[in-house]
Each structure stands twice: as C-alpha cells, then as structure tokens.
Amino acid sequence: EPEVTQTPSHQVTQMGQEVILRCVPISNHLYFYWYRQILGQKVEFLVSFYNNEISEKSEIFDDQFSVERPDGSNFTLKIRSTKLEDSAMYFCASSEGIGPSTDTQYFGPGTRLTVL
Amino acid sequence: AQKVTQAQTEISVVEKEDVTLDCVYETRDTTYYLFWYKQPPSGELVFLIRRNSFDEQNEISGRYSWNFQKSTSSFNFTITASQVVDSAVYFCALSEWETSGSRLTFGEGTQLTVNP
Numbered sequence: 001e002p003e004v005t006q007t008p009s010h011q012v013t014q015m016g017q018e019v020i021l022r023c024v025p026i027s028n029h030l031y032f033y034w035y036r037q038i039l040g041q042k043v044e045f046l047v048s049f050y051n052n053e054i055s056e057k058s059e060i061f062d063d064q065f066s067v068e069r070p071d072g073s074n075f076t077l078k079i080r081s082t083k084l085e086d087s088a089m090y091f092c093a094s095s096e097g098i099g100p101s102t103d104t105q106y107f108g109p110g111t112r113l114t115v116l
Numbered sequence: 117a118q119k120v121t122q123a124q125t126e127i128s129v130v131e132k133e134d135v136t137l138d139c140v141y142e143t144r145d146t147t148y149y150l151f152w153y154k155q156p157p158s159g160e161l162v163f164l165i166r167r168n169s170f171d172e173q174n175e176i177s178g179r180y181s182w183n184f185q186k187s188t189s190s191f192n193f194t195i196t197a198s199q200v201v202d203s204a205v206y207f208c209a210l211s212e213w214e215t216s217g218s219r220l221t222f223g224e225g226t227q228l229t230v231n232p
Binding site: 031033035041042043044045048055056058089091093095098103104105106107108109110112 | 149151153158159160161162163166207209211217218219220221222223224225
C-alpha cells in the first residue's frame, strides 16, 4: 500500500541553525501538507501546497518557514533559523484531491526535531 | 473557541470492555468533514474514518463504530471488545471547506489505555 515517507526520523540541531525536513508524498497525490505536534499536545496545521504554490498557511507558518517541491517526488519544509520552541514532531501529509472522497489526508511517520 | 473538543483526556479500560471516545465540534459551515486518526506509541498518525456533513449514517468497521449526530455536533467513536493493541492516542479532526479550506483542525486527543 502506498505511503508517505519522511526523512530523517529524528533531527537534532543547534538553535539558529537551518534545517530541512523531507517528505515523499504518495505518488498520485496532488495536495501536500505540513503539520506539527509539540510533545504531548495536539496536531497543528502549518501549511498546504498545491500546484507548486502555498494554498493556505497558519499563523504559525511565519517568515522563518518555507516549503518547496524541488523535484517530482520530494516535498520539503525548511526552517531558516531554528528556535527552542520549534522542537516538535513534524508530520507531512498528502491527499489525492480536495473534493469529496479524495480529500483524506494520509500522514507520514513524522520527523522529530530537537532544537538545543 | 475550541473547534474540536475531546473532553476525555485519558481513558483506561480492561481488555474486552467497550469504550466510547467523545468528539464535539463547532462550525458555521454547512459543508464540513470529520475524521478520526489513531496515534499509537510509535508516533505515526493512522487514518481511521472520514465522514461528510451530509451523511449522518453510522458506520461500523469490525470492532470500530462511529456515531455522527449533527443535532448535537458530535462524532463519537466506539471500540467494542477493546484489545491491548488499541492503546493509543485518538484524535478527532474537522475540515471546514467554506472557511478554512482543506486544513484539518484537530482536537486535543484522548489517550486510551487498554490493560490486559
């Protein structure tokens, strides 16, 4: 069964450093998402992406965040200058479409980001 | 205001007991979608079910069943004859097409522990 994959599974970085989190969405999916989950808290939407541009973003997704689809398979989240409060699990998700029966988002296993 | 409320933070049951996880949502949209996801101790988010606002039929899938009631804005999830492998955090989520597109708004989650 197709699945969303994410690398790395765990990333440790120093405050102020840039990190890139990578995701490979399900191959026939057109919509891509990033969410984050601070330890012990709920999952929060960051951004959605379609047709090589951002569709929506939350208030969390400020100028230090960016997303990119550098090639036909990868979808990345870049955090330019990490802060301690960026420590969280970051989930990538993808959906086939946005209409009825195609909008179910399937999630990857997550990347745990630890900022020291 | 919370858009998705899962009032039960933690539930502990003994194997073979039935358990119901509550989810109450708030929306002004007439078209919306509700989801349940499971997050086992390994951390990934596993899709369980999607329900649209026009379909109030209850659904059963094996030991799992869902009760959607628009009149009370609730979408509750019941596990029959619970098993230890059901131990996980369960999240209810809402997608409001008219106001916020395809983003998912998650509840706080309910930690279910099934003891042998």
